[in-house]
Amino acid sequence: MKITLKIWRQKNQGAKGSFKEYKVDHVSPDMSFLEMLDVLNTELILKGEEPIAFDHDCREGICGTCSLYINGRPHGPLQTTTCQLHMRTFKDGEIITIEPWRAKAFPIIKDLVVDRGAFERIQQAGGYVSVNTGGVPDANEIPIPKKVADEAFDAAACIGCGACVAACKNASAMLFVSAKVSQLALLPQGKPEKKERVERMVAQMDAEGFGACTNTGACEAECPKSISLSNIARMNREYFSAKFSSYEVTTKGEG
Amino acid sequence: MKLDSKIPDGPLAEKWTKHKFNLKLVNPANKRKYDIIVVGTGLAGASAAASLGELGYNVKAFCFQDSARRAHSIAAQGGINAAKNYQNDGDSVYRLFYDTIKGGDYRAREGNVYRLAQESVNIIDQCVAQGVPFAREYGGLLANRSFGGAQVSRTFYARGQTGQQLLLGAYSALNRQISNGKVKMYPRTEMLDVVLVDGKARGIITRDLVTGKIEAHSAHAVLLCTGGYGNVFFLSTNAKGCNATAIWRAHKKGALFGNPCFTQIHPTCIPVSGDHQSKLTLMSESLRNDGRVWVPKVARPGLKAKDAVNIPEAERDYFLERRYPSFGNLVPRDVASRNAKNMCDDGRGVGSGLAVFLDFADAIKRDGKKVIEAKYGNLFDMYKQITGDNPYEAPMMIYPAVHYTMGGLWVDYNLMTTVPGLYALGEANFSDHGANRLGASALMQGLADGYFVIPYTIGDYLAGMPTEKISADRGEFREALEKVNSTILKFLSIKGKKTVDQFHRELGLTMWDYCGMARNAEGLKKAKTHIRQLRDEFWQNVNVLGSSNELNQELEKAMRVADFMELGELMVDDALHREESCGGHFREEYQTPDGEAQRRDDLFTYAAAWEYKGENQVEVLHKEELIFENVKLTQRSYK
Numbered sequence: 001m002k003i004t005l006k007i008w009r010q011k012n013q014g015a016k017g018s019f020k021e022y023k024v025d026h027v028s029p030d031m032s033f034l035e036m037l038d039v040l041n042t043e044l045i046l047k048g049e050e051p052i053a054f055d056h057d058c059r060e061g062i063c064g065t066c067s068l069y070i071n072g073r074p075h076g077p078l079q080t081t082t083c084q085l086h087m088r089t090f091k092d093g094e095i096i097t098i099e100p101w102r103a104k105a106f107p108i109i110k111d112l113v114v115d116r117g118a119f120e121r122i123q124q125a126g127g128y129v130s131v132n133t134g135g136v137p138d139a140n141e142i143p144i145p146k147k148v149a150d151e152a153f154d155a156a157a158c159i160g161c162g163a164c165v166a167a168c169k170n171a172s173a174m175l176f177v178s179a180k181v182s183q184l185a186l187l188p189q190g191k192p193e194k195k196e197r198v199e200r201m202v203a204q205m206d207a208e209g210f211g212a213c214t215n216t217g218a219c220e221a222e223c224p225k226s227i228s229l230s231n232i233a234r235m236n237r238e239y240f241s242a243k244f245s246s247y248e249v250t251t252k253g254e255g
Numbered sequence: 256m257k258l259d260s261k262i263p264d265g266p267l268a269e270k271w272t273k274h275k276f277n278l279k280l281v282n283p284a285n286k287r288k289y290d291i292i293v294v295g296t297g298l299a300g301a302s303a304a305a306s307l308g309e310l311g312y313n314v315k316a317f318c319f320q321d322s323a324r325r326a327h328s329i330a331a332q333g334g335i336n337a338a339k340n341y342q343n344d345g346d347s348v349y350r351l352f353y354d355t356i357k358g359g360d361y362r363a364r365e366g367n368v369y370r371l372a373q374e375s376v377n378i379i380d381q382c383v384a385q386g387v388p389f390a391r392e393y394g395g396l397l398a399n400r401s402f403g404g405a406q407v408s409r410t411f412y413a414r415g416q417t418g419q420q421l422l423l424g425a426y427s428a429l430n431r432q433i434s435n436g437k438v439k440m441y442p443r444t445e446m447l448d449v450v451l452v453d454g455k456a457r458g459i460i461t462r463d464l465v466t467g468k469i470e471a472h473s474a475h476a477v478l479l480c481t482g483g484y485g486n487v488f489f490l491s492t493n494a495k496g497c498n499a500t501a502i503w504r505a506h507k508k509g510a511l512f513g514n515p516c517f518t519q520i521h522p523t524c525i526p527v528s529g530d531h532q533s534k535l536t537l538m539s540e541s542l543r544n545d546g547r548v549w550v551p552k553v554a555r556p557g558l559k560a561k562d563a564v565n566i567p568e569a570e571r572d573y574f575l576e577r578r579y580p581s582f583g584n585l586v587p588r589d590v591a592s593r594n595a596k597n598m599c600d601d602g603r604g605v606g607s608g609l610a611v612f613l614d615f616a617d618a619i620k621r622d623g624k625k626v627i628e629a630k631y632g633n634l635f636d637m638y639k640q641i642t643g644d645n646p647y648e649a650p651m652m653i654y655p656a657v658h659y660t661m662g663g664l665w666v667d668y669n670l671m672t673t674v675p676g677l678y679a680l681g682e683a684n685f686s687d688h689g690a691n692r693l694g695a696s697a698l699m700q701g702l703a704d705g706y707f708v709i710p711y712t713i714g715d716y717l718a719g720m721p722t723e724k725i726s727a728d729r730g731e732f733r734e735a736l737e738k739v740n741s742t743i744l745k746f747l748s749i750k751g752k753k754t755v756d757q758f759h760r761e762l763g764l765t766m767w768d769y770c771g772m773a774r775n776a777e778g779l780k781k782a783k784t785h786i787r788q789l790r791d792e793f794w795q796n797v798n799v800l801g802s803s804n805e806l807n808q809e810l811e812k813a814m815r816v817a818d819f820m821e822l823g824e825l826m827v828d829d830a831l832h833r834e835e836s837c838g839g840h841f842r843e844e845y846q847t848p849d850g851e852a853q854r855r856d857d858l859f860t861y862a863a864a865w866e867y868k869g870e871n872q873v874e875v876l877h878k879e880e881l882i883f884e885n886v887k888l889t890q891r892s893y894k
Contacts, residue, residue, distance in 0.1 A: 011805075012805060012806075028528075028529050028531060030528040030531075030643075031529070031531045032533070034533065035531045035532070036531075039531060042754050042756060042757070045798055045800060045809070046752075046754065046798075048798075048800070049800075050801050051809060053806055053808055055321065056495060057327070057494040057495055057496045058327060058495075059494070059533060059534045059536075060330055060492075060536045060637070061637065061640075062329055062330050063320075063325040063330065063494060064322075064325060064329075065320065065321065065325050080640060084637070084640050084641070086640070086643070088643060109465055109806055110805065110806040113806060115321070116321060116322065117442070120322055120323075120430075120442070123427070123430050124430040124434045126434075127427055127430060128385070128428060128431040129384065129385050129386045129427070130431060131384045131385060132309045133302070133305070133306040133309060133381060133428070133706045133707070133710065134381070134707075136380045136381055136383075136384035137384070138380055139339070139379045139380045139383040139389075140339075140341060140396045140397055142383075143391075143394060143396055144391060144395050145391075145395050146391045146392065146393050146395065149388050149389070149391040149395075150388075152386075153388035153390075153413060153414065153420070156387075156388050156413075156420060156423060159419075160322065160325075183386065187386050189383070189384055189385070189386045190386050
């Protein structure tokens with residue numbers, strides 16, 4: 001296959017970026033999308049041109065490191081991570097446009113690499129159960145209905161890649177935040193802190209500059225792990241109920 | 256140098272309890288006066304950093320990824336072992352201990368492995384308390400499945416994403432400590448050296464991968480939780496960023512390296528599809544619970560998966576079931592891998608010739624597609640995405656690939672390396688898996704080390720240490736910092752004609768061909784010469800573009816590959832010296848008449864610990880005798 005790539009190049013956060021065009025011949029349909037970029041980068045280096053910076057790590061769809069906005073869709077045309085996208089999905093001669101995630105809360109570091117630190121700070125605001133190591137009950141002490149455990153797992157399957165934010169016209173992080181809120185709100189272990197947790201995580205989400213949710217569902221449609229929109233509904237429910245009934249949160253941590 | 260493993264005396268079952276009582280304690284008010292550096296935030300690192308923060312220590316945690324949650328533990332699929340005996344099928348701490356010692360082909364310490372089996376039960380409790388959504392039965396209790404090398408069901412799992420869920424649990428505990436101010440997190444930061452002051456580990460040198468800034472950090476102790484070195488082979492199931500730099504630099508500063516040649520080749524990976532291949536993808540071992548491994552009885556070159564269904568039963572060779580009737584497809588990884596290789600060497604490989612079938616047709620016929628989908632749906636989808644073939648309709652094609660390294664920094668029972676104050680946890684150390692790791696045991700070890708071992712053992716060291724901090728401006732730090740800087744400048748100035756990846760691929764091929772699934776003296780010697788040549792060429796002809804004060808992924812890779820080249824040579828030396836076959840280390844010269852690994856217990860019942868002696872110097876071998884007081888060494892049999 002032969003393809004043409006239009007790739008966003010940007011030296012650093014402060015620099016002005018632009019699209020640059022590259023041609024890649026000899027693309028095998030069995031290559032992953034990232035392997036195709038490896039091939040391009042090797043060619044660039046051998047020509048003395050700086051390779052394209054892009055985030056990636058496990059290349060098996062689970063670490064959530066890879067990103068890329070491909071032909072106007074996060075992770076490209078399939079509902080999968082970019083590393084699991086293969087060139088057989090594209091046509092010979094196709095022009096492919098590659099951009100970084102676009103969101104104010106995800107500033108560009110270089111080329112296609114963005115800073116997703118905002119997600120970290122949201123998790124640190126309350127995405128945990130406050131138990132120390134040791135002194136916990138036996139794992140089978142509290143039975144959890146299979147249905148509940150399965151639903152919590154479905155929410156917990158989020159890989160934190162940020163595709164939901166990139167897909168949303170408002171760059172809202174509701175799907176990401178609601179997945180963690182849901183997982184812990186569903187499980188008995190997470191219930192004691194569920195009110196404070198949702199309040200803190202939502203407050204941090206707002207502070208990071210993510211947009212509001214208008215229920216278009218683009219996030220769910222593009223999520224490579226099929227995180228359900230119903231998590232957002234659950235988070236809203238948790239949030240309103242917390243607002244009406246929780247104690248005022250005045251301290252950070254040690255909830 | 257005398258190696259002291261510090262294994263406590265006394266009966267096996269009492270060693271750890273007794274040892275914990277004998278360890279010195281740091282009083283709660285003093286804990287806040289000690290700083291601890293944790294490098295790596297996978298299962299071992301995240302659990303250690305969180306647990307130490309909870310105890311009151313000041314922790315600085317570092318990872319090269321953009322988030323602690325992305326460490327490669329995240330990719331572990333199948334599960335985690337624990338001797339809970341929830342299934343009433345005869346499991347016990349002793350049985351898990353025994354299976355692990357045997358699985359490791361009697362090249363691990365009894366004391367360590369028993370402790371691991373003891374702590375396994377606490378891990379499951381801890382994870383459930385954190386909100387890890389393990390698989391459950393309809394009654395609401397935890398579900399189990401069986402894994403290779405065991406005849407009981409003791410593996411806890413969360414679909415095919417157990418590592419992800421366990422890591423997210425540890426990550427959440429870590430986040431809580433970050434929020435409490437007890438852990439300071441440094442993402443996108445890579446450790447490039449360890450700093451010793453008066454012979455003790457007192458800090459590290461790091462590079463901020465975004466700004467390129469080189470910094471010195473001081474502390475009272477340093478924990479390396481940086482995973483394994485499978486990426487020496489270029490192609491492996493490891494993440495692209497996995498590297499040996501932290502442990503290798505520690506090795507060069509005096510930490511002995513244990514059993515470097517013990518690498519695990521995992522039998523069920525997706526075969527290589529072309530020269531562009533950047534990594535290999537594992538298909539969880541749990542698939543061998545229902546999948547049957549076979550090749551045609553007579554060679555059929557180029558046989559495709561979709562044509563496999565036309566091969567009649569009588570013309571198929573289910574070679575694992577045939578050779579190992581009692582364990583069948585669930586033999587340990589090293590055995591399964593070697594047999595697949597033998598079939599392909601025999602010309603009976605399918606597809607490209609380097610693949611065997613993993614067939615679910617019988618399981619689907621027996622249980623229905625729905626049941627198989629519920630068990631392995633995500634794995635089947637992943638396989639289809641990567642290969643374009645549908646495993647519900649035709650068998651998968653699999654081939655072994657480098658997956659895990661049992662070797663690592665030599666540590667004593669307290670997880671301390673031979674450098675005082677420098678610890679290694681999880682895959683980064685050599686301690687618990689001997690010559691072969693059993694499935695679902697890596698997660699167990701990472702979390703046992705981090706949650707339940709280091710919080711006790713580190714106190715014993717710190718209690719004997721003054722609380723005074725030392726300045727990161729001292730000469731020792733400045734010197735290390737300058738050395739890192741000059742290496743970086745050297746790389747940027749070479750401006751050669753080959754890319755880092757080209758060198759890495761070449762190194763990987765040599766390692767795979769001569770120090771992979773089967774090894775022999777002649778090949779290993781050839782590999783050594785080749786690695787030396789390649790290393791010389793690398794330092795003269797690699798091309799690293801860009802500058803040092805920005806995000807520069809080529810520079811990151813170059814520094815990692817430089818270390819892989821040196822480590823690769825040590826792996827070859829170790830493989831050459833160990834003139835026996837054991838577990839994943841198969842020396843062709845030493846095999847039983849029916850082709851199984853032939854140990855030589857009279858000569859090699861020891862852990863090899865190598866001491867660095869300087870650039871291009873031959874490393875010195877130290878031996879830690881392995882003493883078996885409870886288990887009788889036998890020819891490992893899964894027949």
